[in-house]
Amino acid sequence: MQREDYIPRPVVIDNIRPETLTEKSFTLRFTDDEPFTFRPGQFVEVSVLGAGEAPFCIASSPAQTDAIEITVRKYAEGMVGSALHERQVGDYVGVRGPLGNPFPLEEFEGRDILIVAGGIGLPAVRACILYILDHRDNYRNVTLLYGARTPADRVYEDDLGIWEGSPDIVCQQTVDIADEAGTWDGHVGLITTLFEPLQIDGPQTTAIIVGPAVMYPFVVAECQNKGITDENMYFSLERHMKCGVGKCGHCTIGNKYVCLDGPVFTYAQMRQMHDE
Amino acid sequence: MADIRQYILPKEKLQQAIQRLFQLPDEVVAPTTAPRGDIYFQPVNSGAEVELDFGNSLVSPVQCIVPSEEVIFEYHQREQGPPEIVAPPPPAPQIILGIRPCDVAAIQNLDNFFIEREPADGLYEARRQQTTLIALACPEPVADTCFCTCCEGGGLYAREGFDVQLSLVEGQYLVEVATEKGQRICQLWDDLLSPATQEIVEARDAQEKKAIYARTGPDANLAAAIRRITADAVNPEIWEAVGHDCYSCGGCSYLCPVCTCYDVVDINYDEDHGVRVRRTDSCRLGGFTREASGHIPRNTAASRARWYAYHKLSHDYYKQQARYGCVGCGRCIITCLGDIGMPTVCKLVRQSEAEKVS
Numbered sequence: 001m002q003r004e005d006y007i008p009r010p011v012v013i014d015n016i017r018p019e020t021l022t023e024k025s026f027t028l029r030f031t032d033d034e035p036f037t038f039r040p041g042q043f044v045e046v047s048v049l050g051a052g053e054a055p056f057c058i059a060s061s062p063a064q065t066d067a068i069e070i071t072v073r074k075y076a077e078g079m080v081g082s083a084l085h086e087r088q089v090g091d092y093v094g095v096r097g098p099l100g101n102p103f104p105l106e107e108f109e110g111r112d113i114l115i116v117a118g119g120i121g122l123p124a125v126r127a128c129i130l131y132i133l134d135h136r137d138n139y140r141n142v143t144l145l146y147g148a149r150t151p152a153d154r155v156y157e158d159d160l161g162i163w164e165g166s167p168d169i170v171c172q173q174t175v176d177i178a179d180e181a182g183t184w185d186g187h188v189g190l191i192t193t194l195f196e197p198l199q200i201d202g203p204q205t206t207a208i209i210v211g212p213a214v215m216y217p218f219v220v221a222e223c224q225n226k227g228i229t230d231e232n233m234y235f236s237l238e239r240h241m242k243c244g245v246g247k248c249g250h251c252t253i254g255n256k257y258v259c260l261d262g263p264v265f266t267y268a269q270m271r272q273m274h275d276e
Numbered sequence: 277m278a279d280i281r282q283y284i285l286p287k288e289k290l291q292q293a294i295q296r297l298f299q300l301p302d303e304v305v306a307p308t309t310a311p312r313g314d315i316y317f318q319p320v321n322s323g324a325e326v327e328l329d330f331g332n333s334l335v336s337p338v339q340c341i342v343p344s345e346e347v348i349f350e351y352h353q354r355e356q357g358p359p360e361i362v363a364p365p366p367p368a369p370q371i372i373l374g375i376r377p378c379d380v381a382a383i384q385n386l387d388n389f390f391i392e393r394e395p396a397d398g399l400y401e402a403r404r405q406q407t408t409l410i411a412l413a414c415p416e417p418v419a420d421t422c423f424c425t426c427c428e429g430g431g432l433y434a435r436e437g438f439d440v441q442l443s444l445v446e447g448q449y450l451v452e453v454a455t456e457k458g459q460r461i462c463q464l465w466d467d468l469l470s471p472a473t474q475e476i477v478e479a480r481d482a483q484e485k486k487a488i489y490a491r492t493g494p495d496a497n498l499a500a501a502i503r504r505i506t507a508d509a510v511n512p513e514i515w516e517a518v519g520h521d522c523y524s525c526g527g528c529s530y531l532c533p534v535c536t537c538y539d540v541v542d543i544n545y546d547e548d549h550g551v552r553v554r555r556t557d558s559c560r561l562g563g564f565t566r567e568a569s570g571h572i573p574r575n576t577a578a579s580r581a582r583w584y585a586y587h588k589l590s591h592d593y594y595k596q597q598a599r600y601g602c603v604g605c606g607r608c609i610i611t612c613l614g615d616i617g618m619p620t621v622c623k624l625v626r627q628s629e630a631e632k633v634s
Contacts (some may be wrong), residue, residue: 005398006348010358031358049351049359050544054568070560169438175281191288240567242540247396249537249557250565252583253573255592 002237005245008047008094008229009034011085014067019155023120025059025071026093035065038094039102041128041236041264044246046070047094054242055259058098059156061130068095071123072157099244100263103128103234108206109138114228116145118191118211118221122155125210125237129169136168143170143198145193146174148213150177151184157164192217195222202227210236220267233267280296281462282472285442285449289468294323294373295465302369302408305335305340317372328374331418332392334607336533337375338382339401344530345555348399348540353548367403370462377434378424378605382533383409383435388597389536398552410458413443413480416487421606423619425488426496430604432484445480494609494619498589498602501622506591510582511628518621519578521614526558528608528617529584534601537564560631586622 008185009274015027028046030036038044047053060069070238074085087093105128113132116149117125125144132139144163148154154173163171172194174187190209205228209219239251239258246260254273256262265273285293297304297319306326307315316328317337326433352360361616383404390400413433414422424430439458450472462469486617488530492585529535539557544550557564565573574580587593590603600625602618 005395007363008363011363013356036497047552049353049552050542050550052542054538073568075568075585077566077570081568094361108447171397227572238564238567239573243538245397246393247397247538248540248554249559250539252587254586255590255596 004134005094005244008053008096009036009046010081011067011095013091013093015091016087020073020153023071023073023155025069025123025155026068026084026087026171027060027069028234029091031068031092031096036064036068037065038068038097038098038127040105040131041102041260042100043099043244043263044068044070044095044097045240046084047078047096048066048080048083049094051079053094053096053242054078054080055244057101057124057127057236059126061134062107063130063134069123071120073120081163083147091250097120099241100259101261103208103236103264105131105135105221109135111139112201112205113139114145114200114205114207114223116191116207116209116211116213116223116263118147119149119153120155121210121212122146123238125208126156126159127232129163129206133166133168136264138198140204141201142168143172143189143200145172145174145194145198147174147176147194147215149175151179153184161217190218192218192222193227198226198227201227203229204233206232208234213238230268230271235270236263237265237270238263247274277615278390279454281453282477283451283453283469284472284476285451285465285469287448287551289445290328290449291335291440293468293530294326294464297371297373297461299464300371300460300544302371304371304373305337306373315373321543326373327349328412330374332376332378332422332605334531334610336379336382336531336605336607337372338371338379338386338533341383341407342400342536343385344558345553347400348552348554350551351549361456367406369406371408373410375409375438377411377413377431377604378603379533380409380411380434380437381424381427381429381599381603382605384528385534385597385599385601386536386601387630388599390431392598403619408439408604409437410459410461411438411441411608413441415444415485417491417493420493420603421609421617423494423573423606424604425491425601426498426619427604428498428600430485435482440588443480445476445483448476450476450480479627494606494617496602496604496619496622497614498600498618498622502589502591502600503626504625505586508570510625512564512578514624514628515582518581518616518624519576521616522560522577523582523613524560524562525613526560526578526579527611527613529558529560531607531611533602533605533607534588559587581616581621585625588618589622 011028014029017025043057056070072081178184241251241259242248246257251258308326315333347364348361391396439455441452537557538554
């Protein structure tokens with residue numbers, strides 16, 4: 001790494017799309033003509049000068065090399081996310097990356113893929129889904145289970161609609177609580193309730209699981225029930241990855257720097273983590 | 277280290293030798309005495325400012341390579357187009373004179389972490405390459421808080437990691453030159469040095485041995501603690517007890533010459549102009565692992581105490597960094613308000629083993 005590697009590349013905000021009341025998706029276009037290549041599961045550090053720098057997963061397709069998309073939830077304590085929510089189309093921000101280890105999608109070829117996303121975990125697996133759909137012949141059955149708290153908390157609604165109608169992917173959604181207006185006619189219940197009717201060839205299946213940490217033990221139990229091995233359950237872990245290059249120490253879990261050794265880990269690896 | 281050249285410098289010529297360092301373009305950083313007697317490493321302009329008869333400084337000279345705050349870049353927002361981002365100028369060469377063997381060992385830790393473990397940290401590497409270390413061996417433990425002899429590779433003189441080392445033995449300095457950077461220093465001293473004799477080399481070892489036997493400082497016995505911590509076999513009550521006594525002030529890690537964690541902060545000078553800096557951070561502070569949501573994974577002093585000990589004293593981290601994270605400088609003992617410096621924690625961990633076995 002060079003001294004300059006802590007310096008972000010300039011990107012211009014090309015598009016802002018509100019996803020929910022608290023989440024917006026941003027298209028960030030590179031302005032320096034260098035193609036930006038990454039693999040699904042990698043992340044970037046996004047700079048809003050004056051507010052700081054924070055990690056976000058790349059939600060767009062790896063086939064696109066001139067821009068990336070990120071989805072940002074606004075938290076009261078999240079300085080960079082809050083600052084991003086204030087930005088307008090045409091404003092400049094910065095990007096460092098891609099950082100971290102991707103999902104090893106080449107290794108999954110020839111297998112069934114089960115993707116389990118909770119809430120704002122969907123952006124983190126969206127690049128995977130788009131990649132797999134681009135290379136659909138290399139994979140057997142592909143299933144996406146998506147759970148959100150309420151219908152209004154769902155992100156990437158347009159994509160979900162497309163995937164629900166696609167013959168290439170089985171897409172099932174659920175919400176914990178249906179909205180009062182009664183417009184939701186889909187499944188209601190925790191994401192684990194989608195597992196039971198699911199026909200899965202466990203040993204042939206690789207699972208990709210991203211969501212709030214509270215969901216993980218229950219999803220792991222369901223996957224194990226279906227015969228998916230710990231080595232074939234892949235997670236993308238979240239910590240505050242401040243530097244993104246395994247130095248600043250904020251994202252450590254046990255002896256792992258999540259940004260450098262992850263953020264993608266198998267459940268087998270997670271069980272070995274000395275923690276917490 | 278393979279090829280260390282050894283010379284003798286008469287004690288009365290030391291001042292002359294130091295004065296010649298100022299012929300080089302390098303900034304000379306050396307221990308100095310503050311008005312109230314404390315020792316600080318800081319840039320000096322003459323040998324008269326240098327104090328080499330000292331224990332060790334509370335703030336490690338490692339701060340010359342890992343400053344408590346450093347600018348990553350400066351930025352100017354513009355009306356149109358991307359902001360202008362300016363990297364700081366490359367670091368100037370510096371000599372750290374009088375650095376103690378424990379701090380030399382700490383720099384080896386830092387080299388492994390910041391340079392050897394990829395990706396290398398460019399800011400550290402640039403400053404490190406520009407740094408020459410003139411170590412000053414300890415004739416005996418220089419403070420009653422020293423426990424370097426309990427630590428891996430520790431001793432009263434450095435075996436490696438220095439460019440030049442000065443050891444006071446029987447009224448004269450044994451001068452050791454280990455690197456090309458060290459050679460450059462030695463050339464300045466050419467007419468002051470004579471070849472070392474076998475006697476002085478052996479006398480230094482005898483002196484060290486005698487001092488270690490006579491030592492009354494804290495007994496950290498790191499090895500026993502390392503085994504227990506690696507095996508995750510420490511009674512959780514120990515971490516609760518350490519956490520209870522921890523003020524979460526961060527003092528231990530701010531002063532620890534081995535600690536590497538940092539925070540990244542933007543400082544706005546005005547609306548469209550500012551700097552991004554990184555600052556020494558401490559995993560003992562309550563908010564160290566805070567996420568944007570406000571969630572704090574390690575939200576108790578006990579969990580942070582446990583992780584701090586695990587990071588420094590476990591085989592798991594040894595595999596990554598090829599060194600344990602304690603060099604026995606004793607600064608955590610001096611600063612800790614709760615009396616839970618490293619030797620105390622090691623002792624508690626050892627006692628927990630005894631409790632469990634019985």
